Every structure is written in structure tokens, then in C-alpha cells.
Amino acid sequence: MYGALNADKSNAVLVCHALNASHHVAGYYADDRQNIGWWDNLIGPGKPLDTNRFCVIGVNNLGGCFGSTGPSSINPATRKPWGADFPVVTVEDWVTTQARLADQLGIQRFAAIIGGSLGAMQALSWTIQFPERIGHAIVIACAPNLSAQNIAFNEVARLAIITDPDFHAGHYYEHGVRPTRGLRVARMVGHITYLSDDEMASKFGRQLRYGKLGYTFGVEFEIESYLRHQAEKFSGYFDANTYLRITKALDYFDPAADHGGNLSLALEPATASFLVISFTTDWRFSPERSREIVKALLDNRRDVAYAEIEAPHGHDAFLLDDPRYHRLIAAYFARIANRVVT
Amino acid sequence: MYGALNADKSNAVLVCHALNASHHVAGYYADDRQNIGWWDNLIGPGKPLDTNRFCVIGVNNLGGCFGSTGPSSINPATRKPWGADFPVVTVEDWVTTQARLADQLGIQRFAAIIGGSLGAMQALSWTIQFPERIGHAIVIACAPNLSAQNIAFNEVARLAIITDPDFHAGHYYEHGVRPTRGLRVARMVGHITYLSDDEMASKFGRQLRYGKLGYTFGVEFEIESYLRHQAEKFSGYFDANTYLRITKALDYFDPAADHGGNLSLALEPATASFLVISFTTDWRFSPERSREIVKALLDNRRDVAYAEIEAPHGHDAFLLDDPRYHRLIAAYFARIANRVVT
Numbered sequence: 001m002y003g004a005l006n007a008d009k010s011n012a013v014l015v016c017h018a019l020n021a022s023h024h025v026a027g028y029y030a031d032d033r034q035n036i037g038w039w040d041n042l043i044g045p046g047k048p049l050d051t052n053r054f055c056v057i058g059v060n061n062l063g064g065c066f067g068s069t070g071p072s073s074i075n076p077a078t079r080k081p082w083g084a085d086f087p088v089v090t091v092e093d094w095v096t097t098q099a100r101l102a103d104q105l106g107i108q109r110f111a112a113i114i115g116g117s118l119g120a121m122q123a124l125s126w127t128i129q130f131p132e133r134i135g136h137a138i139v140i141a142c143a144p145n146l147s148a149q150n151i152a153f154n155e156v157a158r159l160a161i162i163t164d165p166d167f168h169a170g171h172y173y174e175h176g177v178r179p180t181r182g183l184r185v186a187r188m189v190g191h192i193t194y195l196s197d198d199e200m201a202s203k204f205g206r207q208l209r210y211g212k213l214g215y216t217f218g219v220e221f222e223i224e225s226y227l228r229h230q231a232e233k234f235s236g237y238f239d240a241n242t243y244l245r246i247t248k249a250l251d252y253f254d255p256a257a258d259h260g261g262n263l264s265l266a267l268e269p270a271t272a273s274f275l276v277i278s279f280t281t282d283w284r285f286s287p288e289r290s291r292e293i294v295k296a297l298l299d300n301r302r303d304v305a306y307a308e309i310e311a312p313h314g315h316d317a318f319l320l321d322d323p324r325y326h327r328l329i330a331a332y333f334a335r336i337a338n339r340v341v342t
Numbered sequence: 343m344y345g346a347l348n349a350d351k352s353n354a355v356l357v358c359h360a361l362n363a364s365h366h367v368a369g370y371y372a373d374d375r376q377n378i379g380w381w382d383n384l385i386g387p388g389k390p391l392d393t394n395r396f397c398v399i400g401v402n403n404l405g406g407c408f409g410s411t412g413p414s415s416i417n418p419a420t421r422k423p424w425g426a427d428f429p430v431v432t433v434e435d436w437v438t439t440q441a442r443l444a445d446q447l448g449i450q451r452f453a454a455i456i457g458g459s460l461g462a463m464q465a466l467s468w469t470i471q472f473p474e475r476i477g478h479a480i481v482i483a484c485a486p487n488l489s490a491q492n493i494a495f496n497e498v499a500r501l502a503i504i505t506d507p508d509f510h511a512g513h514y515y516e517h518g519v520r521p522t523r524g525l526r527v528a529r530m531v532g533h534i535t536y537l538s539d540d541e542m543a544s545k546f547g548r549q550l551r552y553g554k555l556g557y558t559f560g561v562e563f564e565i566e567s568y569l570r571h572q573a574e575k576f577s578g579y580f581d582a583n584t585y586l587r588i589t590k591a592l593d594y595f596d597p598a599a600d601h602g603g604n605l606s607l608a609l610e611p612a613t614a615s616f617l618v619i620s621f622t623t624d625w626r627f628s629p630e631r632s633r634e635i636v637k638a639l640l641d642n643r644r645d646v647a648y649a650e651i652e653a654p655h656g657h658d659a660f661l662l663d664d665p666r667y668h669r670l671i672a673a674y675f676a677r678i679a680n681r682v683v684t
Contacts, residue, residue, distance in 0.1 A: 155565070185527060217590070
């Protein structure tokens, strides 16, 4: 929690996280000033999502590995880690648990719920599952469901993890090992899809790591070095069973599926106001996919603002502090604040 | 060899293969009629590359696993398979070996050299390495070098193979195993980049394999089933050490590198006539990359025809029999035939 809940508890903003993030959305830890929240550029006192005016709540989703109950937690029935026995969870499950948390906190209705990517899917699902409990949905770099190509990349990542001999059918905790090889490959595949082709070209291009080619299978190009480093870091702290479940939650999300594929019907219950944002170079969840959401909302004559931000950074743009993007979020929250905060 | 070499040996056409293809470019084997050449739709009597008029030569590149000397061949010094000790090979090396083959066959000059993707890189390199020995270069779905994103995907594939415990640092032959897990992942990553997003969407979309979700880590969507099947098949016949080397040859190819990144300078020696073809939905080697080649040729006032074919199939389009594409190739070869064949 960041900022103070006002008297009528009308200034709460829920931040839903994406694949590898957590409740730690802003600020740094007192004992570790390098450990900065994943959306710290957006959230804080005087920032676009201003904690002087809003009470911002970060959560850890069920099945995660940053404090919430997950596959590495102890299964009370066996007194061993859940491992493969931890259930598959869906976006809808997460939203349900978030609503229970709101009950505990006495928050009847969120002023806004915000998220990017998989986090945005949760914000979107809130508007369908609990329409009366959300004032504004800020849906960033989202898609109404994964495309075949999106699923395909997730499946590569899963196959890499599942076929790692250290995976032990999901019960690796008991063997004192971790499927880090699979996690590395999974992270590398994911990472490529988060960046735009252009961004990679301008950041790395064909730059050599050591000035000349070595004609070996070690690192030759800067891009290889970067990806290996990212993969190494990620495989050191992330839980493979969590990764598997989160990619599955992404695959499953498809609110239109229960309505014969009609997203407009699926979004009929939604009463929230919407801010939908996409980024021009995001090829994972392209602007076209955001426009599907906007169209479905307009079909229902909902209050929706849509912005397509020209940004070079691909899907990861939602995490960066592009000035146009942040000014938009700031203006939108200022408008909400002027209405709800006393 | 398909078709007959004419008296002055002026009707020879060399076909360079891409990643997982071979010398078997057309026709089927007498004892296995299902085993059809990889470019059989393009090459044969009366086909766009007409073997009634041209003598078509298919090769296996050095380092391959379909008959040429490669990592699984016996190293005479150790009497064991080369394995990791087999050298890294480059596009330029392959072109040099192909020129030696031409020497053996008494072919001084190819009427044309044709290839798609990595095969096209060889055709392009021919025009620089042996400009006087090639009349026409048909360069399809090519790029003048790999982008950072291209290299990144190759690196994922390599990491999957190299970290497979059955890889044994490249000496798996001696252990009686094969790094099939890594090969599967490598093939899946590759396959995704060969197809367009749209093609995957229209072919598979979000279709379920078994009619409903199982909430398991088995196959749920048709796209998963398709990719797993392709990966399984590929990992059963392809050699991992060859895969590693071929992806490296792709990474290294960059004729402009020796000219300060100036492709126009690199192509200055080329005297061949060029047909350059790209496909609109190819995001691996996009039309923009082919246009770089065309621009560099025009800078040198070379004879170049360029076609951007509107096709939904992504990079794989070069292997398919799109009528506009094949009509173009047929017309181009008819023009060559009218000049060279007696």
C-alpha cells in the first residue's frame, strides 16, 4: 500500500502485475535501496499515479513466487512443496482473490484498476466479473486473448522447462535442484517478444561483444550477451512452476469465448470508464488487438478513451517512462482525483 | 542433377539450400515415392525452373547431415565422429566448395544460381566471390545480414541445444544419445519465425485440440499440437551439431562488414543480373531487407528486377507454390533459356 486510504475509501487504486512482477510496484526497500519497485517511474508522490492523492495497492497473484501462496509453498496435506500439484490458476481466479482482498480492506469499489499486459487482462476482467466495484479500468498493452503466435511462444518456453531433466515433473524442490536451463531458454524467448525489432536493432544491431568474431559457440554479438545475462538473472530467482502457470493463465484468458467469440457481448456487463493504451511497435500485443477491445466497448456505448503511443520500445514500453505515455496517465488520474478525492 | 547439361555447359542452374534442406530438390526416390524433393513444386520438366531446358544441380552443404561431410562424419585423425571438433563453416566456405564442384563438373559459369533464405545468401555471395561464374542470381526471401532479432532467435535455439545434458559438449555420438530436447525447442522457435502471425491465426487461431480446455500442461491448442509434431519429427532426423553450425553461418553472413557496413561497396564486384523476391508477410527477412539489396545493386547500376509478392505465408512462402511467385520465376527462366540454351 502506497498513500493513504481516504475516509470513504474511494481513492484506492489496484495495480495488477504482469508475468514476472510483484506487489512491489514502487519505492525501494529500506535495507536495499537498489531494489526498486517495477513501476516506480509511474507510481509515487507527485508521479502520474500520485500517491499523495490515491491509495495504491500492489498485490502478488496466487501461484506466484514473491510471497503469495504458490507451487513452492508447503502443501499442508503432504508437508512438502505443492510442486506439480499446485492448481492451474486463471486471470479470473486472480481477480476473485483480489476482490476478497478488497473485502478484507473494506474497499467496496476501486477508483481505478490499472495494469499492463497480463496485468491489463486482470483490469479488463474486473470490469466483467465485478463491474460495480471498479470506477476506471486502465488497460495498457493488452489483448482480448492470445493469438496463435503468442501461444506458440509460450509453448516453446513451457517445453523448454518441462523437458529440462531437473524439472522432475514439477517436483524439483524435493530433489534440491531447479530447472534453470529451461528457465533460461524460456526467459530468452519471452524477452525477444517484449522488445521491438527496431529497438533491438538500434540498441544492439550487429555489434560484436569482443570487437571481432571468434567463430565459436560462445557469445559473439552484444545481443547474445544481453539475452544470456537476462536469462541467467531470471533463472536465478524465478520459480519454474510459477512460470508455467502464468503462461497458461495468459493462454486461457479469452472473455469472448463464453459468448461465441463475441467480445462485445462479453463486455456488456462492464460499466467502468476505460483508458486503453497501446504502443505502435508492440508486436506481442499489437495496437490492432487493443482496438478490438475499444471496438467492443464502443459497441456497448461505454465511456472509453484510446491512445496509440508512438514508441520504439515494443511491448516493454508500458514499463518505461515515455513522456507522452506518462503525461496521458497523469492527466487521466488527475481527472479521477478531482472527482473522487475529498 | 536434373535435366541434361548442354554441349557448351551453359545451361547449368545451381540450387542452394537453406537451413534443413538438401541436394534432393525435386522428384521422389524410386523406392520411396513419399520422399519428395523440397522444391519439387518449382523444379522439374515443364515447371517454372524447367529441367527440359536447364540442368539443375542440387548440393549438400559442407557440415550438413544429408550426405556431405559434417560433424557426424568420421574424423580420420581420431577415427571417431568429428562432433564438436568439426569446424565452423560460413556462407563463403559453402560457395567456395560449390565452385570446386563446378570445376569438377567442368562448368565454368552457371546460367543461374537460385536460393531462398540462407540459400539466397549463397546466391548473393556467389555474385561477389565469383562474379564471372554466374549469369543470373535469383535471391528469394533474403537479407543482406541477420538483424539483432534474427540472431537472438538463433541464440535461443543454440542455447537450448548446448544446455541439453545429452549434448555432451558436442560429442554425443560417442555416448549413444542425441540432444533431442534441445533440438525440439530449437525447431519450435525456428518454425514460429517461418510463419506469419496472420497465417498462424487463420490456420490455427485459438482452436482447441480436444474440443475443451483440460487445464493441464499437455497439448490444449491446435497450434501446440502442430508445433510439437513438427519439433518431434525434426529432432528425429536432424543433427544438432549441424543445426548449431548452420545458425552460426546465418549469423556471420554480412558481406558489407568488410566495407565498413556499406553494402553497395560490397556488391561492386557483382556483374550478374538479379531477380530479387520478397514476401509481404515475411517478418523474418522482411521486404525492407530485400530492398536494401536492391538499393545496393542500383547504386552500382546493376541489372536488377525486384518483386514484392503479396502472400500470407510468411518466410515459408518461398517454398510454396503461390501462382504469382511461380509465374514470375517461370517467366524469368524462360527469358534466360531463350538466350543460353541451344
